[in-house]
Amino acid sequence: MEISKTSKAKLVASGVIPFAFLVIMIAYIFGPGADLLGLGVALPEITIEKVDFVGPEIVVTVRNTGPIPVEVVMADVNDRIQPAAIEPDRFLERFESATVRIPFDWNVAEPYIVGLTVGDGTRFEKEIAAAAPALVPNIELASFFAVIGTYVGIIPVMIGLLWLPFIKRISKNKYHFFLALTAGLLLFLGIDSIEEALEVSKESLAGSFNPVLLVATVTVLSFLGLYYSAEKLTKRAESSKMTKPVAIGLMIAIGIGLHNFGEGLAIGAAIGLGSIAFSTFLIVGFALHNTTEGIAIAAPLSRGKLMVGKLAALGMIAGAPAIFGAWVGGFVYSPFTSVVFLSVGAGAIFQVIVIILKWIREEGDRNLSSAAVASGFAVGMVVMYLTSILI
Numbered sequence: 001m002e003i004s005k006t007s008k009a010k011l012v013a014s015g016v017i018p019f020a021f022l023v024i025m026i027a028y029i030f031g032p033g034a035d036l037l038g039l040g041v042a043l044p045e046i047t048i049e050k051v052d053f054v055g056p057e058i059v060v061t062v063r064n065t066g067p068i069p070v071e072v073v074m075a076d077v078n079d080r081i082q083p084a085a086i087e088p089d090r091f092l093e094r095f096e097s098a099t100v101r102i103p104f105d106w107n108v109a110e111p112y113i114v115g116l117t118v119g120d121g122t123r124f125e126k127e128i129a130a131a132a133p134a135l136v137p138n139i140e141l142a143s144f145f146a147v148i149g150t151y152v153g154i155i156p157v158m159i160g161l162l163w164l165p166f167i168k169r170i171s172k173n174k175y176h177f178f179l180a181l182t183a184g185l186l187l188f189l190g191i192d193s194i195e196e197a198l199e200v201s202k203e204s205l206a207g208s209f210n211p212v213l214l215v216a217t218v219t220v221l222s223f224l225g226l227y228y229s230a231e232k233l234t235k236r237a238e239s240s241k242m243t244k245p246v247a248i249g250l251m252i253a254i255g256i257g258l259h260n261f262g263e264g265l266a267i268g269a270a271i272g273l274g275s276i277a278f279s280t281f282l283i284v285g286f287a288l289h290n291t292t293e294g295i296a297i298a299a300p301l302s303r304g305k306l307m308v309g310k311l312a313a314l315g316m317i318a319g320a321p322a323i324f325g326a327w328v329g330g331f332v333y334s335p336f337t338s339v340v341f342l343s344v345g346a347g348a349i350f351q352v353i354v355i356i357l358k359w360i361r362e363e364g365d366r367n368l369s370s371a372a373v374a375s376g377f378a379v380g381m382v383v384m385y386l387t388s389i390l391i
Helices: 002-030 139-161 164-168 172-204 211-237 244-273 280-301 308-319 321-331 335-362 371-389
Strands: 046-054 057-064 070-077 080-082 085-087 097-103 112-118 123-128
Touching: 046 112, 046 123, 057 070, 057 112, 070 097, 139 244, 139 280, 139 308, 139 321, 164 280, 172 211, 172 244, 172 280, 172 335, 172 371, 211 244, 211 335, 244 280, 244 308, 244 321, 244 335, 280 308, 280 371, 308 321, 321 335
Parallel strands: none
Antiparallel strands: 046 057, 057 097, 070 080, 070 112, 085 097, 112 123
């Protein structure tokens, strides 16, 4: 018994001691050893995350994204110094944010360059292509976003689900074609989510957040977490009232829902910034693009019993998040949360693709090399690409 306790203590010590040395080394590098290593001069850096035009004011959200504390000492608009109030105060620790209120009689649709200067004289600026009044949350505007989200998310998915009776009557090879088509559609959506996340991070997220690594990390973590959850869900389906097709359809709906939440964020933010011509053509383009998402849910469900109620519920899970995304994007937009949500959506979609491919293998196509699978995958991506051109 004593021997066992001694061995366990040695095991713990052998794991802890190297970690302790690592902590001591890092503490030395950033403490007493900083001068010896010559780490150079730390430069201030702030990021202007958001500029709102509210009444007779320009409201700037700024964050200290540099390695040292900074003091915001001056604000200017179009290179002219302006008085400003800073809340809660002008001193910002690392990653702390503040609101800068600049009294200014701005004009709608005019371009502005807003600048902030910190204590050492370094100036940071953000260019606004066309000023637009900030959105004020109210029932009328929330209803408008709900209608837009319904047009873009719910209705197209429900229309896509109407292909279910057709898919139920086709042969096994054609069924594999539609499953592969689903995987192709989703792969395009996953890539599209990552592209949108990188675009948002490039335009509005500070470099200190390591945007590319943030996108990669969140995508991989969401993939692993949802893949684990999906495996548990499909195993439980065997011993519960939920059939395997419904379990897979549910995972597909969740993945698409996360993607549509990201689309809603983009729509709400674009309306808030006044940077999008929100025309009928744009709504039709989104609707056509998202109709294919209904096919993605319908394909696995076609081998189970037709349940209209569950089908409608899955359609709502996939489409309704576009409404919530539009609310969040329009009223409380944040580039960091947008990047995170889009990356989570990408990870969710990739895990659904893996589940669909595993299902095709279980259905008999062990190598995933049949003409039906290859052509279905290719057609799915081409369809999504062609519909994306309309947006």
